[in-house]
Amino acid sequence: MPAVTIQLIAEDPNTLARAGLLTTPHGEVPTPAFMPVGTQATVKGVTVDQLKQLGASMILGNTYHLGLRPGHELIRSLGGLHRFSGWDGPILTDSGGFQIFSLAQLTKITEHGATFKSHIDGRAIELTPEHSIDIQESLGSDVAMVLDHVIALPNEPAVIEDAMQRSIRWAKRCLEHATREDQARFAIVQGGLDPELRRQCAQEMSKEDFEGFAIGGLSVGEPPAEMYKTIEATVPYLPKAKPRYLMGVGTPIDLVEAIARGVDMFDCVMPTRNGRNALAFTATGAMKLRNAKFREDARPLEEDCPCPACRHSRAYLRHLFVVGEMLGPILLSIHNLTFYQRLVREARNHIQAGTYSTFLDQQRRIWTPVTQDS
Amino acid sequence: MPAVTIQLIAEDPNTLARAGLLTTPHGEVPTPAFMPVGTQATVKGVTVDQLKQLGASMILGNTYHLGLRPGHELIRSLGGLHRFSGWDGPILTDSGGFQIFSLAQLTKITEHGATFKSHIDGRAIELTPEHSIDIQESLGSDVAMVLDHVIALPNEPAVIEDAMQRSIRWAKRCLEHATREDQARFAIVQGGLDPELRRQCAQEMSKEDFEGFAIGGLSVGEPPAEMYKTIEATVPYLPKAKPRYLMGVGTPIDLVEAIARGVDMFDCVMPTRNGRNALAFTATGAMKLRNAKFREDARPLEEDCPCPACRHSRAYLRHLFVVGEMLGPILLSIHNLTFYQRLVREARNHIQAGTYSTFLDQQRRIWTPVTQDS
């Protein structure tokens, strides 16, 4: 009996978009789903109550960060990540592969695992596929991700293939090592922007008994069109009856485009990171609230948004950022997360109504590319 | 018809403590009352919903800060401070006297007013009693404070008396200048730590038609015993039928001691400022959450506290501060404000039960002096 299953509820007739219901040990998740990122056992600036209220049903935690601080043994001894964070809904934990690549000073990748220096104190640490699973089993997330070998793009074809093959071998080691029956293991498909490598990786991974499949190594600076092509090259080779998760993506239009290509799940820091930087997502585009034109703007961010930020005027929200009050980042994080939840819910409604391609066209007209600023 | 009135509901038989109900244009406030400080039109890190939920009934805004940014004309044009901040309950605004003294680079005090340089951009600004009232009328608070001449303590007796006399003349000018019938004016009694000056100032102010009386110029570094004595020297000369407000005070025991001496209202940054610095107030004393002893502590901050922080373990709250997550300051601010609201509610219950002196003894045993850290 798998810990996590997806039941497909509707498929759009004109795209690969699909609506489903993910069942996990900690509850159900309607898909397409967007998971707010709770790197350090908290979604930055947002309480658990606010997360529920804004419609999040599943969140993401980070093996790398939580393994370093406060340490996974501590979290296990305190009852696991759900109890520790106060979030009693479904949690997915990533494996640490991406953080080692992006944050730590990487010293060596061998077949055995990755050796790196902690970004906190420079301490040398080794993370193997088995160790990543051990940490995630201590955390007790609903979904554990396999450890993958993430590389920079663009890169040499040989390097990309080597990392992809290693990611397959590591994924199998994760599966062999895992023991928890109340935790699902998701594979991560790598292969850079090469459709042939992606196909090969997806097919290899699909032979194994994973309960879900992620597309990794994207949204690392490549043009959106390249990312969409890579998704197209991967999805057809993933099992239809299992959830598909695009890691670390992305802008609103990225989500909409990826859903059209058959993706079910997303996570990204964009709504919270941009919110902290005074950028709001709205149904008519992005809005930079520090802009002087909002100084006297009495209108709410969005007329029909039910979030606590939208009970205030744009002038008030601008004021909070201008004077450096922390309520500004808090309210815009909540608004942006609300926006993302409403976006995937709207996508779901269109899939169920069979009108996803109309929705896709609308969204393409709204979103000129938004760059992921930090 | 005064804009703000207090109805006395109970008086403790053994102390001067009293319980009342303040009626304002924006609602009722049970007293003794603690007002969270919303300097820049936000209580730092706390949403309006959270403020209501934690039991606050009245908040404080700052004339000095709001007059500089975003400017009182803008707030007026956006419908006043209530609509601007989203807080639809009672608001008291201070006059700017204390901020000019503590934040700005003061250039000159004349009989006409204060000239100072903005702490934001160094711009020279003049604040007169009339201008302070104009700003507060633009803000539309329920209670406006008169502009007072605040000085450092200790100081020369002649300087203290001169500032006290000027504060009386300025208070009268505020009263004469005021026009809004839906806004109350509270006087501020000055006079340093000299009981004779305090008595004289209280008596002079009481002759005028103020709707409430504040005790100002305290909690500026003097020992608590001196502050309590000064309250004792002032309260008997204030009209019994009007609210009494001790400005900028203080620690939990300060509140309890001042209530015993007949004070009805308080404001202070302690709960939020300390909360941001990982210090929690609890019924058994203060708790520094960065302390390593909380690393594995699975207990909530306080067993019976209904606030969102207390649904987490001390270990989790410590983790948030150790890794620098903003949810730490947010949750501890909410907890400390909840604590202060519960404290004044408990005080009120004891006054109504006629057991305030027992409560006072209990509290004295709990609170070794807590220093106001920043």
Ligand SMILES: [Zn+2]
């Ligand atoms: Zn909103």
Ligand SMILES: [Zn+2]
């Ligand atoms: Zn609490």
